[in-house]
Amino acid sequence: MRQYILKRLLLMIPTLLGVAVLVFVALRVAPGDVVELKYAGTGTYAPKEALDRERAQLGLDKPLWHQFISWMWGIVRFDFGTSMWTGRPVVHEIAIRLELSLQLALMATIVAILLSIPLGTLAALKQDTWVDYSVRVFSIAGLAMPSFWLGILIILGFLIIFQWLPPLTFTSFWVDPKANLAQLTWPALAVGYRYSAVATRMTRSAVLEVLREDYIRTARAKGLWEKVVLVRHALKNAMLPVITVIGLEFAFLVGGLVVTEQVFNLNGIGKLFVESIAQRDYIMVQTLVLLISFVFIFVNFTVDLFNAWLDPRIRYQ
Amino acid sequence: MAKEITLITENFLVSHMRGWLGVSLRFARERPLGAAGAVIILVMIAAALLADVITPHDPLETDYAAMLQGPSSGHWFGTDSFGRDVLSRIIYGSRTALWVGFSSSLLGATVGAVIGLVSAYFGGRTDLIVQRFMDLLLSFPLIVLALVVVAVLGIGTSNVILAITIPMIPRCALVVRSSALSLRQAPFVDAARALGFSHRRIIFRHMLPNVMAPYLIMLTAFLGQAILLEASLSFLGLGVTEPTAAWGLMLRGAAVEFAERAPWMAIFPGIAISLSVFAFNLLGDSLRDALDPKLRVS
DSSP states (O other), rough: OOHHHHHHHHHHHHHHHHHHHHHHHHHHSSOOHHHHHHHHHHHHOOOOHHHHHHHHHHHTTTHHHHHHHHHHHHHHHTOOOOOOTOBBHHHHHHHHHHHHHHHHHHHHHHHHHHHHHHHHHEEEEEEEHHHHHHHHHHHHHHHHHHOOOOOOOOHHHHHHHOOOOOOOOOOTTTTTTHHHHHHHHHHHHHHHHHHHHHHHHHHHHHHHHHTTSSHHHHHHHHTTOHHIIOOOOOOIHHHHHHHHHHHHHHHHHHHHOOOHHHHHOOHHHHHHHHHHHTTTHHHHHHHHHHHHHHHHHHHHHHHHHHHHHOOOOOOOO | HHHHHHHHHEEEEHHHHOOOHHHHHHHHOHHHHHHHHHHHHHHHHHHHHHHHOOOSTTTTTTGGGGGOOOOOSTTTTTTTTOOBBBHHHHHHHHHHHHHHHHHHHHHHHHHHHHHHHHHHHHHHHHHHHHHHHHHHTSSHHHHHHHHHHHHHHHHHHHHHHHHHHHHHHHHHHHHHHHHHHHTTTTTTHHHHHTTTTHHHHHIIIIIGGGGGGHHHHHHHHHHHHHHHHHHHHHHTSSSTTSSSSSHHHHTTTTHHHHTOHHHHHHHHHHHHHHHHHHHHHHHHHHHHHHHHHOOOOO
């Protein structure tokens, strides 16, 4: 087992290296660079020499392989570089936004769990009745509604009914939990509802499958309460695929809330990502993509390990 | 007993209703939700095709005397901040959504299927290299990869199609590869190889028809996602550009700014997106159940 974990961890390195190369090349192919865009923003005419001087300062005049190697060498030493746009260390810029993004992802995942497991179980127990159909329509609808639209509707609802807007500036949970939750609850609901859809369907089919197992029949035959059969025998065994789905969704949420953050005006990782792409802030985009894919791969791996721990039948070589 | 009799009559009926009509009718009766989705999609396609005839106004015509007007008999869904008719823009928006949705998912699923087939057929080192590359593309969330592609190519309708296509390719390749792996050992593939057919002929004539089920399932699953992704990109201002009518674009900027004064601007395009994605998902789900007995839960 230990060998398996070590091997999986080592295998992350070539994948991340591939991601790094891919993003590095993609950004260099994209038209325009940060220096051009900076000057375009000021509206003044800049001589070519000034632009070149600025480029040289940022190291953009060096050959591509040189830029790549020095970026990689920095990462090996945990020096991720400075933002080409603001000049501040990228680690700092990301850290101040990561708290918000992580909290939102966590809250949305909790919403998704609270919705999907009861609803999915209910739909399975009442298979092919109107309960089942309504749960399925509810979850497919969640999948169909863009979360940014749901966000607009929520904000609109507050404006019209309560004449109130969720606060716009982010307050850390540790500073003022009430203000923090007042701000993040609504985006978490909008996103969580959407992400509960897949998990609900997974719960439904997993419970249906487990309910047909012999051990459920045995449990019922020996006269156990239906409640005990359901919770201790059925649900416990049906949770494996559900946990996988929820874990993967969490991984997605950390970097994928680009649109929701825009609607609720949240200054998170997604917003930073869109802005940095628009500003051609190479170092920032590269670091963000590496971070997002690292979280993605790492959560994948954790979910696998967790599954093996929960189900002794799963053994990895 | 009664159940058996109905089953027999059903089988009898089925055998007498051949052809497309019969298949569709049977699908509609067995899977009403999927049929409902199909009806909505057909209405959407009709609206897109007949947009020139059925729209009450020109979708691009600005009318500054009629800005931000509420729903009325002249403008059923109201007007936007340029005085453009929201209903007409939604109808024309279905063209954009369907065009981007169909072309990107067709392209993504087809290229993915071919890559999956080639990877499974050749196996060995080719398979390993292709799979590593697909894993690489899969290690980003869908929208992050789409945004990177947009950054490289720039905005605009055709670039958005590519930005949506590329993240879909590895997802389809993965699924098709896993069902093609068992085909590689199938006797008919061995026979084709023994007859000296070219690789291309074996892959396209012999293996491809046998992965049609996963291909179609992925294709319909992509359709809804592609429409949603296009709306998201356009909403961010990184997709379809003004003045083209596109649903995501209609929700951008003014729709949020004037949400309180002119809520129709935000509500109707959102309904259009949700309804169409809903329809494609319903159809896709039912199609998956009908085509893949292994995935059916019962």
